[in-house]
Amino acid sequence: MKANKITATICLVISLAIATITGINFKKLSTVPEITPGKGVTEVRKLSDYFEGIKGSDGDTPIYVMKGKEDGGKVLILGGTHPNEPASHLSTVLFIQNVKVKKGTIYILPYTNRSGFTHNDSQEGSPHDMHFITKDGEEVVYRYGSRATNPINQWPDPDVYIHATSGQRLSGSEMRNINRAYPGKKDGTFTEKVAFAITEMIKKENINLTFDLHEASPEYPVINATVSHEKGMNVAAPGVMALQLDGIDMSLEPSPKNLHGLTHRELGDFTDTIPILMETANASQGRLRGATNEYQVLTGKDKFYTRANELKMTYVPYDDKGHPIEERVGRHLQGIIEYTKSYNKNYPEKMVEFDNCPTYKELFADIDEKDLGGKNLGRFMIK
Incomplete structure (x- = not known):
């Protein structure tokens, strides 16, 4: 009997220790890493500036504004729509x-669904987390x-998610997928x-012009x-050809008119923006993968794979x-x-021009394999 009490006490202590450590780790996830703005950022706003209904919630996310000296058009970049697609967030x-x-x-939203970064x-x-070393030798950490x-x-x-504006029925789990929720609902979830x-x-x-950045399983x-939405094909088609000339394999898909809730459909239908969504290959979210770790x-x-x-x-x-x-x-x-170059050719009265964006060659194509896997990416980051 005494031995049973000792065993029970040990098990209880171990359980409490595990619960404490897990609770601490869970609490840490409630805050997301801050992004140090570069010199090109002119202002940082909050998404609640446009809708007070999310003010103070985990949905209220920073908007980094980069305004040029000359007036022109306006571009929005959505990163972190799906926080398990790291290239999306890290690109922003x-x-x-x-x-x-x-x-x-x-305008850049690196934490489009900020809540998704908290678990x-x-x-x-x-x-x-994902760890990187900057060109100054400092470690920066970003969230997966x-x-x-x-x-x-x-x-x-x-059990079933019914899309608010179309009535389309989807799996219930898609109700927490922000890229099935557009154009959104003022008094919704x-x-x-x-x-x-x-x-x-x-x-x-x-x-x-709106970019929504994504990754997909191989x-x-x-x-x-x-x-691309149909109204953006005059921008997307020349852009795809330019990417192919850059040595990047890229296909062009029309936004399905009967698939609702996604940026490339609903933002094109309900606003004047031209929405473009891009996908890359990410093994860590696939069903055929091996061990899922930072490496x-x-x-x-x-x-x-x-x-x-x-x-x-x-x-x-x-x-x-x-x-x-x-x-x-x-x-x-x-x-x-x-x-953006293609957009400028089509809409010269609303041009958007920028410099110093890391290119495919600078990041990958001209880089030795031993410097890939996060090493070269870190060289473009600041702490």
């Missing part, structure tokens, strides 16, 4: 910290989050309110692709070199460069 970090706008204004997807074994809004902010999921705030921002600021058909996230190397490629199960080439974070971020940033 590099843009904020390196670019200088000459003409027009660019991980359960049972996925994903890392919490979840595809969906934190259940603390919105719960429970229904937490996620719908954030989507509504972004839509309001686009309307109030008269945003001309077995997903729409990958290494750009998806895999940053290098893109995964022996299971190499094997899947041999079995013709992937929609992108996959060898033992993987798809490092520099390649994926480079694709997004080069896409922003080329699509």
Whole structure:
């Protein structure tokens, strides 16, 4: 009997220790890493400036404003729509910290669904953080989050999610996916309110061109692709050709008219902006992957995807070199460069011009393999 009490006490102490450590780690996730703005940032606003309904909540996220000396058009870049797609978020970090706008204004949301950065997807074994060393030798840490809004902010999921404006029926889990919530709803769920705030921002600021940055699993058909609303095809088509001339494999997909809630459909239908969505290949969110850790996230190397490629199960080439974070971020940033150039040719009266954006060559194509997997990306960051 005495031995049982001792064993029970030991188990209780161990359980309390595990609960304490887990609780501390969980609490740390409630705050997201701050992004040090570069010299090109002229102002930092909050999304609640456009809709007070999210003020003070985990949905209220910073907006980095980069205004040029000359008036011109307006561009919005959405990063972190899905926080388990790190190239999306990190592309906006590099843009904020390196670019200088000459003409027009660019708005950047690096934490589009800020709530999604405060937790991980359960049972996925994903890392919490990604670590980089800047060119000055300092360590910076950025978050790897979840595809969906934190259940603390919105719960429970229904069996069926009915999209507010179209009535389209989707899986209940998609109710916390902000890229199924546009154009949003003023008195809707937490996620719908954030989507509504972004839509309001686009309307109030008269945003001309919107980029939504994403990643996809290698077995997903729409990958290494750009998806455009029909009214943006005059911008997207020349941009895709320019990317291909840059040595970047890129396809162009029209936004399906019967698939609702996504930026490339709803922002095009409900606002005057031209919405463009880009996808890159990310092994860490795929179903065929091996161990999900920071090494895999940053290098893109995964022996299971190499094997899947041999079995013709992937929609992108996959060898033992993987798809490092520099390649994926480079694709997004080069896409922003080329699509903005194409936009300027079509709309010279509302041009947006900028300098010093890291290119695909600078990040990946001209870089030795030993410097990939996060090393070269860190050189473009500041602490």
